[in-house]
Amino acid sequence: MMEAAPMDWAIWSAPVHATLMFVIRDGQILLIEKKRGLGAGKINGPGGKIDPGESPLECALRETEEELRIRVLEPRKLGELHFSMSDFPDILCHVYRAEDFTGTPEETEEAVPLWVPIEEIPYERMWSDDRFWLPLLLMEQTFLGRFVFQGEELVWREVTEGVTIPD
Numbered sequence: 001m002m003e004a005a006p007m008d009w010a011i012w013s014a015p016v017h018a019t020l021m022f023v024i025r026d027g028q029i030l031l032i033e034k035k036r037g038l039g040a041g042k043i044n045g046p047g048g049k050i051d052p053g054e055s056p057l058e059c060a061l062r063e064t065e066e067e068l069r070i071r072v073l074e075p076r077k078l079g080e081l082h083f084s085m086s087d088f089p090d091i092l093c094h095v096y097r098a099e100d101f102t103g104t105p106e107e108t109e110e111a112v113p114l115w116v117p118i119e120e121i122p123y124e125r126m127w128s129d130d131r132f133w134l135p136l137l138l139m140e141q142t143f144l145g146r147f148v149f150q151g152e153e154l155v156w157r158e159v160t161e162g163v164t165i166p167d
């Protein structure tokens with residue numbers, strides 16, 4: 001991984017804002033196999049792009065409901081991910097964790113639910129940045145991750161733990 005950032009993050013801003021939601025319960029994490037959209041075929045948490053006029057939290061709840069038909073209870077925002085992409089507009093992603101929900105996760109047009117023991121998270125089937133910040137979310141630590149992609153290849157990364165995360 002290169003040392004100097006290939007861009008000035010101080011003036012970086014993202015045209016696309018998105019969310020991710022991770023439910024952790026009984027030593028397992030609720031993931032999805034994404035059926036369409038950006039990252040189709042990969043394993044990820046439920047989530048998606050924020051609609052106009054929607055807050056990040058509203059988006060995370062809506063996307064989780066649309067993709068898995070569950071209503072997450074008392075989510076906490078633990079992280080932010082800044083993605084600089086070569087072939088897609090840059091993304092700022094708000095990341096939430098929760099321990100409880102109502103309903104039963106079910107397959108939808110967008111996703112297949114997948115309960116996975118936290119020791120067996122399939123990072124090889126996920127975005128290549130995930131292994132650098134998901135362990136922090138599992139430890140209930142806050143984090144700010146900055147990542148530069150060339151296509152699907154992660155070419156630069158920086159993850160800061162224990163930061164104050166804005167709502």
Ligand SMILES: Nc1ncnc2c1[nH]c(=O)n2[C@H]1C[C@H](O)[C@@H](COP(=O)(O)OP(=O)(O)OP(=O)(O)O)O1
Binds near residue numbers: 018047050130
């Ligand atoms: N690099 C990386 N790591 C982890 N997660 C992500 C990325 N890049 C990403 O875009 N993501 C996440 C962020 C979002 O949760 C999704 C992308 O949103 P998308 O599914 O395209 O948004 P929707 O609003 O559901 O899509 P459509 O309705 O337009 O199909 O991936």
